[in-house]
Every structure is written in C-alpha cells, then in structure tokens.
Amino acid sequence: MNPSPTLFQRFLNGSLVVQIVIGIIAGILVASIWPSSANSVSFLGDLFVGALKAVAPILVFVLVGSSIANQTKGAHTSLKPIIKLYLLGSLLAASTAVVISYWFPTTLILVATDIQATPPEGILEVLNTLLFKIVDNPINALVTGNFIGILAWAVGLGLALQHANESTKNVLHDVSNGVTKIVHLVIRFAPLGIFGLVATTFAQTGFSALLGYSHLLAVLLGCMIFIALVVNPAIVYMKTKSNPYPLVLQCLRESGVTAFFTRSSAANIPVNMELCEKLNLHKDTYSVSIPLGATINMAGAAITITVLTLAAVNTLGIEYDIATAILLSVVAAISACGASGVAGGSLLLIPLACSLFGLPNEVAMQVVAIGFIIGVVQDSAETALNSSTDVIFTAAACYAQEKANGPLAATEFDETLSADTIQAINTPS
Template sequence: MGLTRKILLGMSAGAAIGIGINLLGESQLVGAGVNNVINLYLTEGLFDVIGRIFIASLKLMVVPLVLVSLISGACSLSEGSRIGPLAGKTILLYMVTTAIAITLALCLALIFQPGVGVNETVAGAVSGFEPKESPPLSEVLVNIFPTNPVAAMAEGNMLQIIVFALLMGYAISRCGEPGQRVAALFSDLNTVVLRMVGVLMVFAPYGVFALLAKTFAQLGFEVLLQLAKYFSVVLGALLVHALVVYSVLLKLLSGLNPIELLKKMRSTMMFAFSTASSGATIPVTLATVEKRLGVDNKIAAFTVPLGATINMDGTAIMQGVATVFIAQFFGIEIGLTGFLTVILTATLASIGTAGVPGVGLIMLGMVLQQVGLPLEGIAIVIGVDRLLDMVRTAVNITGDAVVSSVVAKSEGALDEETYYDANYNSVSINDNNTIGAH
C-alpha cells in the first residue's frame, strides 16, 4: 500500500472515531464519568500526545530543510542576477492568486449572502472577544531582515531565514573554488535532510489519524449547523479556487496539464489538511514538488518556503466571505469602494503579516478595520474556523505547487518527463528512506 492510501486510511479512521466520540459525548448513552475518562485518556491523552509529537517532528525538519535546500539552490544560480527576477516573478504570482482568491470570495458571498437572517445568539459572547493588535507596517518590513540568523532559526522566522539563505547562497556562488567546496557540502546535507524527512513520513498515517481523531472529537456540530451557510460559502470558494482557478492559471501561464499536478498533490493536500499548517507541511510539499512535479531544487527551494510564509489564498478567501458575513450580520453597507479596499488590504497583508502568530485572524482584523466593521464580529466565525483552516491549508500548499511549476517552466527548470510520468502517481518510501515514486 502506497503512502497516499495509508494517509487516506488514517484520515478516514481518525475522522470516524473522532465523530463517534463527539456523538457519544452529546448523547445520554454513557455517563459523565465515562465521557471524562474518554476525554482525559483518549482525546486529550493518547491522540493529543501522538499528534503533537508528530507535528513537533515535522517542525524539527522545517528550518534545516529550508536553510540547506535554499542555500543549495541559490548556489546553483551561479549568475546571481537570476535571483532578482526569480523572486519578482514568484512574489507577483503569489499576490495575483491572493487577489483573485479574495475577489472570488467576495463575489460568492454577495451572491449567497451568508450573514442574512443569522440569529445573534450564534455569536455567543461576542462582546468578550479581544482581537490581537496588528503590528505597524514599518516594524513588519524591518523584521524581514535578520540581525541574528541563529535567533531567526531558533524562532522559526521563515522570512528572515530565507533572506539569510539567499545572501549566503549568492556569496557561495561568487567565491570560486572555496565556494564550490561549501556548495558540495550543502548539496550533501540536502540529501541527508531529505532522507530524514523520508524516515518521518513512515509515521505520517499514524500522526494524521491522531490529529483528525482529536479534531473531530472536539468539533461541536451545533455551531457547524448554525453557521452552515457561512461554512458552505467558504468551503465552496476554497474548492473552486483550488480546482478551477489554479488549473486555469497553470494552463494559461505554463501550458502544463493541471490534472497531473492535482493527482500528484493529493497526498500532500491530505497531509496539509490533517496538520492545518503550511509550515509543518513544507518538507512534504518541497519533496513532492521536486520529486514528483520535476521542479528544479534551485526553484523549489525558494518558492515553496516563501509560499508557505506569504501565500495565503485560503486565508484571503475566509477573509472575503467573513467580511461580507459580518457586514450583513451587523447590517452595515460597505459599498464598492469598501470591497476594493478589502481586496487591496488582504492582498498586501498576506505578505505584510507573514510570520506573525495568529496571522489569519490578525489579517481579518486589519481588513475589518479598513472598512469600518466591528472587530467583535470575528468571534462569530471562530466556531467553525478550525475545520475551514484545515481546508484552506490544503488550498495554500496547492497554490505553492502551482506557482513553483509556473516559475520553473518560465526559467527552463522544469523536468516535464517527471511531471508527466505516470509512475509518480503516489508517494512512497524507498529502501533508502527517501521520498520517491510508487
């Protein structure tokens, strides 16, 4: 059985058991004592421990993988002049897809009007919600550049790590023979780190099972039913963006068959759905983009970590629908100018707030402030945000793969034989514990 099927089986089993635990807790079939035991030793015990260990193991790999892979890729750009155009194309594409995502979300929200007729009791203690304050833009821009690369790696500050890795890779490529020796070292380190990722992927189905079992065990269906219209609009927008918008962009900008990309990204999307973290999924996304889509390391090593940091199409969709939902809920008209402001603010904020904790809600707070909507409205949508967060993470990493493929094709760094190779229809672990074909 390939890794894709194992992960799918783990997801299905985890969701089924989690839903069963949730229904059991809401029913009167067992006493409060039994429910407390299940919650203490299973949901918050076994499932929580396994899931957190698995996420921690993945995060362990993120910094060394991004640093080593990006330095190795930047070294191969021996003519440093390519770094500028590569970065420009990548950032522009990420911003364009984000703008399209939020425009799509606003259109669907205006058509289906998810906030009309929603009872105020859905919000619960709306007045008690205190959104985090967003940092000033000047501070965010300054913080992109590291003062201490070791501290940046210790804190997992991806933008600072990317800046440091690009600078070091550029310097190595211009150092002649000493640079070649260092470049060979990083190339070997990259191979070793990818093998470590392969070792961890053996345990992916079990980690996925535990994560989903805990999530669905704690997910209350009452809130989901109350916010069903909002939930459905966000979910529909996410699916349209992932399956239609990305496919059209990939075909128009590169001529590649989008069906091949979606098939080869299935297991990675399921993985992202389970972890709900683009950062934790970086090792898997990077391996898939390189090994199965044929994107050269020097491109993938830059576009994937950057995308996991600033590409927030899924979050932008949530913001678009949530903005309309909150405006309708409070009966506030924001007009065409307001909607254009939402598109511009969310697109720029996707880069400006990268790396800030709780970035999704901070971005939503910034958007609401710009159009004069009450920040307390965020509390209304929080109830179903966890499940939607899982879906939008899968959308985000799909966007990373699409942009990586488009940029690689434009740079002549895409192996189309690998991209169209039917043997790469599933991820598996080879004998040497590296991720490869099955």
C-alpha cells in the same frame, strides 16, 4: 532467494496517499466508536506535527543556502514568474470572495468575547512587522520558526558562499542531502500522525458546534473550492497552455490533504519539498519558492479576511459600492501576504479590513472570535489551499519554462508522476 519484506519495509514501500486515507478513516472510526480512547492516540498527531515543525526551519535554511551557493551562473530559476503567480492568486481569491459574498450574503450573531490579542492598526504596521522579521537574529529566527528571517539569512549566506571553495560548497550540499533524508523519514510517518490528529479532532470538537455557522462555512469553503478547482487551474492553463487538472489534483491530493490536518503551512514545507522532488522540478527553484510561498502565497487567508469582513458588514446593514469592494480585495490580498508576520495569522487581520467600513474594533474582534470557533474547518481548508497552491504555481512556472526550452521527456520524471500529467504538459490544448 530474497527474503520476504518485513511489515515495516512494506509500510515504507507502500503508497503514502493510500496510507493517509486509511489513517483518516481509522481516526474517524476511533473518534466515533471509542471517543474516550482518542486522547490516548493524540500524542501521535502532536509528535508528527512537532517533528515537521522542528525539521522545517533547518531544512529551509540549509536547502536554500546550498541551492544558491551551488547555483550555476546564468541558471534560470523561474522565481519572478512564481512570485507574480502568488500575488495574482491572492488578489483573485479576494476578488472571488467579494463576488460570492455578494451573491450569498452572510449575517452573524455577534456576542461578547474575551480575546486578548491586539490586531494591527494598519497595513504599515503589518509591513513594519515583516521588515523587522527580515533582520531578525538568525538563531532566534530558527528557534521561533520565522521563515522570513530564515529566508533572508539563507539567501545572504548562499550568495556569500558562491565564491567559496568547492569543498565548502560540497559540504553544504551534503548537509542539505542529509537533512532531506531526515525529512523523507518523518513524512513516511504521516499516516500515523494524521490518524492521531483526526481521532483527537473528531472526539473533542466534532461538528455540532459548527452547525450554527453552517452558512458562513458554506460560503468560505465554497470560495476555497472554487479557487482550488476553477481559478487555480485557469491560471495554470494560462501559464502552460495545457490541461492543468492532472497537476492540480495531484497537488491537492498529496499536499492539500496533509496540510488540512496539520493546519500549518510551515509544517507542510517538507511535504511540499518532497512533492516538488517527485515532480522533478528544478531544485534551485523550489528550494526558495516553497518556503517563500508559505509566507506570501495566502489565497485562503485572503478569502477568510474578505468573507468574514463582509459578513460583519452585512450584519450591521452597511451598504458598500464597487470601489470599496475592489479596495477590500486589494487590502485583503496585501494583508494576507503579511499574515504569517502577525501573531494569530489571518483572523487578526480582519479588524484591519473592517476599518475600511468604519466598523468599531469591538465588533471586529467579535468576528475574530467567530473565526476561532469555526477554525477547526476554516483554518484547515485555508491551509490546504495555501500550501497546495505553492506547489501548483511552482510547477506551472517550471513547466512553462521547460516547454519554452523544448518538449519534456517522460524519462525526466519520477515514475510516480502520472502519465496524464506528462502528456498534459507536452500537449497543447
């Protein structure tokens, strides 16, 4: 007779998504009923995000290095199609933001600000920053979470170790599996971490300070929702020729929700890695594409840069033509790819876009200040879109390659992958 499972065992074996939803509801209730006690659980959120950020750099370094070192010669990893999807997604996001901002123009109340950060002066400065990130010291890259540098060193080490002894490759593979198990353990505590994050956010900030910017937030969130539920599915359909929504909704549910509350693409890399494993994607592909996506796949950042820039333009009554709008889309998409290489992320790239319209830097930095005010919602939604799209495009490329090589069998997938997703992959529309 088997002993009944303990409470901890039932926690580990339960549905993670259901547990996260319970954590969100519990966090809102604590912040609403006992706001003074919310600070006492804030350490749960800080501990969870800190653990994710701590394990993400070493996970990326070891997993990418191991995957490349143990890669079979001639294996197809679908990286080129994924990179194309990343770039296409960011460009379409910026273009969508231009159109929606034209249909629903937004104006701002500009006030003085004390922001001390220095934005980049041009795209060349953004690219220059990224270039020096690539040649960063590997130890410093791991310590500071410089994922461009981590990727560069991991790829270089993996290529060098392709000619190593099999015993060396096996050691690297075992280390990779060990780190992956640690990640699984950290992710199982996501419900407690998100409970602490939600309780703290609602208790300290709430939404009262955001009411004055409700129209701006509506435009931003409307653009991101449209990309998530219309544009991304269209791209997936174009790639796989099958119903994209089972995959899209699963990624939003299991990656987007966590990213929304952690507000960090880097912290969500372990979550995305686990989701890719659950979707039974090729490990040699997602071990590189997911950390790469966390760096260059920035549809949400492209939307933020475009919408806030055009809001400033509308506020000052500046007229612009189609050519300028197209140029803004390209600049926003390129700048968004370099957002992670600039201190302050996407918000500090707004002055760069504003310079296209001749806006003074003082005005642009006031727009940045507004971005920080609404950041509790804007940055959360932006990260959720960016991070979930990494998995969506990786899965789309992998599924397209699998369909080209033959039908996918349901037995190849983890049981947690829905039957609808498997049927959608195999059934042309």
